[in-house]
Amino acid sequence: MNPLPLPPDAACALIGPPGSGKSTFARTHFKPTQVISSDFCRALVADDENDQSASADAFDLLHHIADKRMERGRLTVIDATNLRGGERSWLLGRARHWQRPLVAVLFDVPLATVQAQNASRDRVVPAHVVSEFHALLPTVDQLHAEGWDTVHLASPLTHRTSS
Ligand SMILES: Nc1ncnc2c1ncn2[C@@H]1O[C@H](COP(=O)(O)OP(=O)(O)OP(=O)(O)O)[C@@H](O)[C@H]1O
Ligand SMILES: [Mg+2]
Secondary structure, eight states: OOOOOOOTTOEEEEEOOTTSSHHHHHHHHSOGGGEEEHHHHHHHHHSOTTOGGGHHHHHHHHHHHHHHHHHTTOOEEEESOOOSTHHHHHHHHHHHHTTOOEEEEEOOOOHHHHHHHHHTSSSOOOHHHHHHHHTTOOOHHHHHHHTOSEEEESGGGSTTSOO
């Protein structure tokens, strides 16, 4: 994969539906401590990264860790879908509070590719859920309008369409 240059104090959201490659990308580009994953936080509070009933507690934890890292000016990467409701607005607000550069990485992966990747892994999310999340993908212009300083498209950074 090509390198992804980020300011060392950036607040970064990976944005994409289940199966789009966010965690794979995070493992390639960042140190484990720089990535805060909603799945891992679910596992920390409920011993099960798929336990959706633990989501509220998991996001409380995710927010707490992210806020501490941003206060300290440490690179903070949020590995969650970041597609629903307040998920992005929370990070926008807190990163502005700590005056950290806001970077979005948009997983602009075609639905058919996401469905195929999802279907071929151990933890398969129901296909209709993947479709519902995929339909929520914002455009680059929408992300800039929300206030993200930099928006990277994931596809040119991965081997699928690297040029
Ligand atoms: N660039 C890629 N090319 C081909 N396959 C990929 C690529 N990125 C990820 N995959 C594969 O797609 C599957 C899903 O990837 P991954 O678990 O990283 O998705 P995710 O966005 O983190 O999903 P979730 O939101 O459910 O955690 C994995 O099997 C992974 O190996
Ligand atoms: Mg993941």
